[in-house]
Amino acid sequence: MTEQTEKFEFKAEINQLLDILVHSLYTNREIFLRELVSNASDALDKMRFEINRDPALDDEIESQISISYNEEAKTITVADTGIGMTKEEVMANIGTIAHSGSAEFIKQAADTNESLDSLIGRFGVGFYSAYMVSDKVVVRTKSFKKDAPAIQWTSDGKTNYELTILDEEMTHGTSIEIFLKEDMVKRFGSEDTLKGIVSKHSNFVSFPIMIGGERVNTVTALWREPKFQIKQEQYEEFYKFLTYDPKPPISTLHFSVDAPVQFNSLLFVPEKDLDIFGMDRDNWGIDLYVRRVLIEHQNKNMLPEYLSFIKGVVDTEDLPLNISRETLQDNLLIGKIRSTMTKQVLSQLEKIAKDDPETYAKFWKAHAKIFKAGHQDFLNKDKYANLLRFDSSKSDGETFVSFDDYIERVKDEQKEIYYAFVASREAANLNPHLEIFRNKDIEVLYLYEPIDEFVMESLREHKEFALVSAEYADLEKLDKFESAKKENEATPLSEEQAKDMDALAAKMKEVLGEQVAEVKISERLSDSPCRLISPNGAMTSSMEKIMKVMNKDSSVPTKTMEINADHPLLRSMLEIFKVNADDEFIELSSRQLLESALLLEGYLNDPHALVGRIQNLLTKAGGWYAELEKKD
Template sequence: MTAQTEKFEFKAEVNQLLDILVHSLYTNREIFLRELVSNASDALDKMRFAINSNPELEDEVEPEILIAYDEEKKTVTVTDTGIGMTREEVMTNIGTIAHSGSAEFVKQAAESKESLDSLIGRFGVGFYSIFMVSDHVVVRTKSYLKDEPAIQWVSDGKNAYELTEVEAEMDHGTIIEIQLNEDNAERFGSDDKLKDIVKRHSNFVSFPIMIGGERVNTVSALWREPKFQIKQEQYEEFYKFLTYDVQPPIDTLHFSVDAPVQFNSLLFIPENDLDIFGMDRDNWGLDLYVRRVLIEKQNKNLLPEYLSFIKGVVDTEDLPLNISRETLQDNLLIGKISATLTKQVLGQLEKLAKDDEEKYAKFWKAHSKIFKAGHMDFVNRDKYAGLLRFDSSKAEENTLVSFADYIERAKEDQKEIYYSFVASREAANLNPHLEIFRNKDIEVLYLYEPIDEFVMESIREHEGFNFVAAEYADLEKLDKFESTKKEDEPEPLSEDQEKDMEALIAKMKEVLGEQVAEVKVSERLSDSPCRLVNPDGAMTSSMEKLMKAMNKDSSIPTKTMEVNAGHPLLRSMLEIFKVNPEDEFIALSSNQLLESALLLEGYLNDPHALVGRIQSLLTKAGGWYAELEKKD
């Protein structure tokens, strides 16, 4: 059956690297099958290329990959009907590191003066991954060249290999028989286990992969197909296959890129956040393929984390099917793909926001919490900022506004975008910091989530408008806008009343002590009796609370209390103070004003004293009112 066997030592570089490749770099042993399927697919691609390049080449062999497991022998056999190898090519190429790849093959075929025959059958380091699971491998291969005999290659993966010319008839292609060692026979020893590996790693290989008489790779690599040939139903079917989501995606991004790196991509925006309970945040990333062969599932370097809601696949011709897949995070090509993908996704979101507000609203509702984390993407800051949406004092019910919407409605000569962190629209209506904006009909963006303020701090300005926290707005800039408030203004204080008010404020500071940094008359308030501000104005109230929460600090900060000298309560306190500066009502009211303000700011941890004081004040007021009613 066979001719004389010759024994050869591995080339020096193979002998040196083989142990590293087998025992160190490949941590997932099942990839041996992925590598063999990848090489088989390459061989079939090269055979197809040879046929297309030579019209006189007749070939009736069906292109396919066959995988079989022999229970008795404990062997896995991978057979392809590809281009095969000659004896010289087996000696040269099975011992050569990192030369596989259809893209490189076609490139060299186009540029080189060498014949096509000299470029075929280039296995890379992936071939040697079979020695992770086997101590004995037999390769039988027959070149597509008619006069070339079949060759058998046998090795234990250590120092040498044997070559034998096979006399039996054989179609062109390659058969690799792997004797599973004791540690791996149970792990990979069944058709079902082999099918599972193929579906996980090689599901989109373009040639049929048969195991046990059944085709395993039944899903086509849709991203490789021309867009105009694909129906929406196909996209939705592929999306459900990829994500197991029963709902169709909001939008689909299908594109090909030729420069600066060549790749195809099919991405989806899910209608809902697939991490329903917030316990699966690490389950994200795009599946990375090289020529339809899965290199890494959920690669987290292809898109920034703030776009982690995107699902899909990326397939490139430019990455080698070799060791680089184990160190993808250091690969410069991945960085180029990532930059291009990010711009494409942001561009698609811009288009969606412009063309279909309803769909964009669905996207925002489902993914805004993740998307807002993109405030640190300074490269794409302008695109990112244009996609942000917020509630505002002028937003219609159930609608959100963009910075562009705000700027369009801004008053003449206004160059600020004002914002305020609030618990709800109802809370915003009670917020003393926002009174002046309501009175002057100036729009304020409402921030509801802690990350919103980080967004504002990071972006800082948009289209020439600076972001300003409402509580620290510059009064000089606000004074130039007329008030739209129609109510009668309170009578201004007389000179004597102003002196008494200064004395009252001093008394209030004495009563409140170190609970406040200062008590002073506000220049902004018109409806509320008082407000609290940070003495140095360096940090907004919401940011301060966030910082305290992060530091597990539950103490109440010491702030400046600004009082509204025109408010009826302050005027009543003033009248009582003039009669008796030590009246109990002054102390009760001062503490009540402070704790009410702290309650509105979200700082009051224990409201019991406040409730007791309200009851005391109501009792006093009720008695006074009853006496008044008797007189009437």
């Protein structure tokens, strides 16, 4: 047979359309290889489909994709042993822009009630991405159909193409030869480069991809395999391949969903925060695949950021993409996948917390800082709250407790969960706001990080228990609980002494001036001489500090000072005040109490005056003590 060549005009405004495809549709030029491999995988799937339908077609030709680079000709060739094309199919599928052979084939399969879910291409333009890197493409193809001749398609991607009926023997399949542009030879002109691109984008295509006689895609797409067939060692190996983390994950989550969106997912919870130095915070996200082909590395829409410690992949059958596959088209479906995956992850964490508290403690230690940012996930509020852990006045500082742990220990008629922001457990023992809770043996959750305040403000309650800052706890609710008896309790003030104490408070306000809103007698303090509270009670001291930092406000807020009328220091001040209301000791002590309280609250910017005052008081006290010793 003599070779016959015909010229055909493209059936579209090819100059304009190819310019859009090549320069606007794809942002990453290496995508051309992914598209061609995906098309080759489609062709192999179609061939397998036809063999299943008619076993007589099975000619035992191995199903595979071969990629090679010819250094002399500067060409890349992608070949498959798939279904091939007839002349008419070539003209229809690649002679007409945006005609999707795969989409048409799926439609035909649907008409016969058969399935081709593994087909990748749906838009018929991926082939043209080859022109991003080439100025000429030659396609040689032979259909599986009996007596169909081999066809050659040649075009520079401008105005026309040539079709040649080849007078040569050829097995069914297709080869695409890409003549690289001069400026693309250095970038893509090596088999090592091609291997890297395939490993990145097409590593999980189900057919062997051969480059230089070596199979490149050796890792199995575990997420597509039945769970009961997979061993734990396989999960761990896949996790190491994905993350390069030498330690196995705390937990593995492998699930398939059919509705409302069909997808498979394989997720892992690392044992440690992989961002060791906090310098790589943006390095997170789930790898998004469509039918085993990577669409986006580290997609940040699959899970909320507070679950960004999760590593893994999601592979969907249903996700509509725009024609480049690089930009997600339908955010509604992405939202459904995100919602389902978030619930699955939180449920898995709940299961770990319930069945293996020790493992969950490892998780919390590694990922708590990130996880706490989920306080704004109102759709999953209950699941999120169940997973929170805190240090507590009832724990040993090593074991963290949940809200439910707290609720199990509440006193009868207690309907509040109390919390306090503290710098450390040692600071909590000095915190005047917590004295009444120690005296009444009421548990308090300790918050150490600024985000903890936002967590409590967002949640506000848990299982009908209000979350209440210890700083502003309702005294009437606390009074119903019995206080522990103290040794050497102060003698109650007489009516006259109470009036003098009120006068002392007024004097202290006079001394401190605008530094305090007022000075008043406390109904809560028992051990500390004083405490500071916001006069309006609108927000806790810690939240107030956070807001000041956010607003770059370094000023010291004006607080109300509550003084403990039963404290020995205040009783000594009272005795001196009764003798001489203007005694220097009253002023020194007032200022010292205020600055000590500011220091405990974290507001004291300049401690020099406080240190000098302490030295002055120690000097005087030392003199008084020495005189007493002489008398003894």
